[in-house]
Amino acid sequence: MKAYLLIDFGSTYTKLTAVDIESEEILATAKDITTVESDIMTGFDKAYENLMKQLEEKNVEFVKKLACSSAAGGLKMVAIGLVPELTAEAAKRAALGAGARVLKVYSYELTSREIEEIKNSNLDIILLAGGTNGGNKECIIHNAKMLADGGVKLPIVVAGNKVAVDEIEKIFNTTDIYYRVTENVMPKLNTLNVEPAREEIRKIFMNKIIEAKGMKNAENFISGILMPTPAAVLKAARVLSEGSDKEEGIGDLVVVDIGGATTDIHSIADGEPSKPGVTLRGLEEPFAKRTVEGDLGMRYSALSLWEAAGTRKIQKYLQNKAINVEENCKYRSENIKMVPETEEEIRFDEAMAKVATDMAMERHVGVIESVYTPMGIIYSQVGKDLLSLKYLVGTGGVLVHSNNPAEILKAGSFDINNPTYLKPQAPGYLLDKTYIMSAMGLLAEEYPDMAVRIMKKYLIELS
Structure with missing residues (x-):
């Protein structure tokens, strides 16, 4: 066989x-x-x-x-761009989509202090962006020179203004910096082009980072390590959503991956406004989008989850309101291999998971903002509209071992008490009971049809 x-x-x-x-x-x-x-x-x-x-x-x-x-620690990166809301944000999204943990995003011209910070950050790769094609080139050239003169020895992916590439290559060729040039992550204002940068990051991960x-x-x-795990999950999510050459996909979806250190959200949807009279504002959203919440984890970052959410938000999901929330979160952060055994421990873990799902989805989805003008109120959307999303797919230990995984996932759906967040209104719920999402992302590299069929077969529909 x-x-x-x-x-x-x-x-x-x-x-x-x-x-x-x-x-x-x-x-x-x-x-x-x-x-x-x-x-x-x-x-x-x-x-x-x-x-x-x-x-x-x-x-x-x-x-x-x-x-x-x-x-x-996975693939750790910093992203460098020009304007925080534009090329720096585009670089960050490219790195996240490649499966990286983005430790920091730098904007404008780098300083000597920031160069020292980068050198001491235990990084794997730097993504250097900045400027639309034909736009500002001085900033990205300055930053390339600072990285070279500062003695940075990390692999660098250059994905900025194409007009600056010749000068950047001259700068890096005088050093022993390993670098790769790819297409601009933002060739035109508010237009994303993240796939070429993602692919270069993946190649460096395979060829350089694994050995280290x-x-x-x-x-x-x-036979080979193809990609970081989050990139494999994103690949699986995309092929399940869109389908393959011979297999129909299941439509727009979100994968909620709750881990010990982070909660990752992967959405596969265009996110265009679903309501009439709403205009889009801000940076274009990637069709396949990943966000990582490093303060929303079940073990390593349990204490930061409590700090981010507050006691009352976690208590909302607990039957016993007398439980000391801070103490329980602290215990989990200090005992990262803890497996809940008592009914109280299980319920507390599930309350944490609901909070992580709720907050991670709030940070991932778009929001509606009302703007008052002389013509009356107009509504603008920043980010993705996921109101009509078809499925929420859950993966991660707390969901797999829960007796109520659908209840955890429902915490990430639309809340009438907080209607500005464009969370899914009536999605179906699927569970990755056998931890196959990352495996199917690997399989999809060679057999996408088979990967789609297996996911359809093994993902469990929750009521």
């Missing part, structure tokens, strides 16, 4: 999925703690042993082994 082994070296768990490529079935899944501090293969070997026990009577031959990774993250041992076993 010919099969693919799809591997996700996650920040907490290494997850394995075996797929029969002839019958298009998931043969088995397994997971174990990711052991990046010692040897990444230690945790992998334990998960693999578990997987092979499940397959021992099936005579499986793995014809290909593909992996994605967010181990060792202690993944070299894994390369001897697998």
